[in-house]
Amino acid sequence: MRVNQDLDSISFRAGIRRGFWRTQSFEFPLLFMLVRSEGGNGPETWFRFRFDLSRFPGRAPSCQLWEMDSDEEIREENRPKKRNSDGNLEMFDPFKPWQGSHIYRPWEQETVSHLDAQNKHPHLAWHPDRDLTFVLEDLYERLNRFVPAGNV
Amino acid sequence: MNSQTTELDEMILVEGPGMSEVIEVKVKTGAQLQEIIVAVARVGNFSPEKAFLFLENETKPLNPEHILDAKHPRHKVHHVHTQKEITVKIFFNGQEHKMHFSPATTVKKVMGWATHEFKISEQDATEVYLSIHGSSSPLQGTAHIGRYVAHDKHTLELDVITPAKVNG
Numbered sequence: 001m002r003v004n005q006d007l008d009s010i011s012f013r014a015g016i017r018r019g020f021w022r023t024q025s026f027e028f029p030l031l032f033m034l035v036r037s038e039g040g041n042g043p044e045t046w047f048r049f050r051f052d053l054s055r056f057p058g059r060a061p062s063c064q065l066w067e068m069d070s071d072e073e074i075r076e077e078n079r080p081k082k083r084n085s086d087g088n089l090e091m092f093d094p095f096k097p098w099q100g101s102h103i104y105r106p107w108e109q110e111t112v113s114h115l116d117a118q119n120k121h122p123h124l125a126w127h128p129d130r131d132l133t134f135v136l137e138d139l140y141e142r143l144n145r146f147v148p149a150g151n152v
Numbered sequence: 153m154n155s156q157t158t159e160l161d162e163m164i165l166v167e168g169p170g171m172s173e174v175i176e177v178k179v180k181t182g183a184q185l186q187e188i189i190v191a192v193a194r195v196g197n198f199s200p201e202k203a204f205l206f207l208e209n210e211t212k213p214l215n216p217e218h219i220l221d222a223k224h225p226r227h228k229v230h231h232v233h234t235q236k237e238i239t240v241k242i243f244f245n246g247q248e249h250k251m252h253f254s255p256a257t258t259v260k261k262v263m264g265w266a267t268h269e270f271k272i273s274e275q276d277a278t279e280v281y282l283s284i285h286g287s288s289s290p291l292q293g294t295a296h297i298g299r300y301v302a303h304d305k306h307t308l309e310l311d312v313i314t315p316a317k318v319n320g
Contacts, residue, residue, distance in 0.1 A: 014165050014174045017227050020294075093318070106318060120316055123281070123290045141260075141293050 003028065003053050006132040015133060020140045022046075029054040032066065035136065037080060037143040047080055047143065049103075051132075060126035061135060062109040064101040073101035080143055094142045105142070107135055162220060166230045167296045168192045169255075169303040174229055179220055186216035192232035198303040199234075206231045206256035208296065231256035233298040235306045240297065243285060244270045244312035255298025259291045266312055279317050285309035 006012055007026065015021050024032040031051040038044050052062035065074035076097070081089040094104045102110040106117035106124040117125035124138065163176045166188060177191040185205055193200035204213035208229045213236065220226075233255035240262060241250045249269040253262060263282055266272075272280060281290040284300060290313070291300070301308050 010165075010176055011173050014229065017165060018229065018294075019227070104318065115318065121318060123288070123315060124318065137292060137294060 001028070002057055003031070003132070007031075009131065009133060011133040012131075012136070015136055015140070021136050024048065029056070031132075033136065035139045035143060045080075048074075049139065051135075052109075057128040057130065060107055060109040060112050061132070063103045063105075063135065063139075065095060065103065066101070092142060103139070105138060107138065162226060164188055164220075164226060164230055165228075166192050166232060167256075167299050168196045168232045169198070169234070169298055169301055170196055171299050181220055183220050184216060185214055185218050185220060185224075187220075188230060189216055189232050196232075196303060203232050203234050203303075204236050204255075206233070206254055208256050209254075209258060209261055210256055211254040229296070231296050231298050233301070234303040235298070235301065237306070238297055238301050239307045240310060241285075241307065242266045242269070242282070242310045242312060244272075253297060255301065256296050257298075258293065259295050259297060260293035262297055262310070263293065266310075270312060272312070272314075280312055280314050282310045283313050285311050287311075288313060 003026070007023065016023070020036060022034045024034055026032070029052055031053055033049045033051065034046045035049060036044055036046050046068070048066045048068050050064045050066040065079065066072070067074050067078065080092050080095045082092055083089055096104065098104045099110045102108060104111050106112060106115050106121040107126040107130065111117065112126055115121060160181045161178045162181050164179055165174050166177050167174050175195065177188055179187045179191065189203050189205050190200045193203055205216060206213055207225060208231065235255055237252045238255050239250065240253050241248055244266070247270065249266070251265060259282055263280070266282065267280065283289055283291060297308055
């Protein structure tokens with residue numbers, strides 16, 4: 001199965017060894033992953049992502065932010081946030097509420113058609129040659145591009 | 153160190169010139185770090201004799217005679233390259249800046265330097281990426297720049313690309 005190949009790839013395992021992400025559970029088609037936000041000057045925080053990989057990789061992965069300790073979509077107060085130039089906390093664009101708790105990125109199943117991703121964001125759009133490491137690196141990059149404040 | 157431990161194989165994550173992704177090389181615990189250099193040189197088809205071994209984002213090469221012992225940061229990605237420094241030239245908006253980096257420097261770190269040099273605001277930097285000069289394919293933020301520099305070269309030319317922002 002292609003998902004198993006991705007989970008066993010060197011680049012995926014390298015992400016685990018580097019502390020970027022962890023696999024929490026996998027029972028096809030559901031994969032739960034934890035991705036680390038380094039937290040800048042604050043504490044590091046892990047965020048939980050629920051992937052639905054039905055018909056993967058022909059179909060883009062569905063990816064939602066999920067509560068850490070319960071089986072439900074993430075609550076507003078637990079979404080990833082960053083500190084803006086005024087010192088106030090605001091949500092990261094990819095993690096604002098969208099179709100429930102789906103991630104707003106061009107590789108995500110719900111987002112891909114809304115964004116016209118293949119034309120407007122080809123470097124981030126999904127295609128079957130991409131793998132789960134591509135997705136996780138993008139999530140890790142988004143969570144750590146700014147100095148995030150973690151959970152409030 | 154007991155004899156049993158020295159017989160254990162360690163999988164070390166390494167990058168090097170010409171590699172498309174990180175690889176694992178098998179080295180015995182208690183071996184000299186030189187063995188990592190030799191393994192990567194074999195894959196990259198270059199001589200190990202004048203190659204350097206770095207830890208990610210470090211500028212000073214490791215001593216190849218040191219032993220892979222319990223204290224060694226084996227979770228870090230290593231880098232083997234024949235160059236101790238890479239001259240990076242970056243182009244953006246008709247301007248260019250140049251700086252020397254270790255081949256083990258991540259693309260993300262170089263990107264941070266570039267956004268500062270070109271005064272790209274934090275907001276604008278949300279989607280920018282680096283590509284090989286003349287190409288538009290993004291380089292992975294976690295990749296080491298030495299990947300993109302052949303073992304017999306020492307310069308890397310990059311572009312800052314500013315694609316459309318991803319927002320609703």
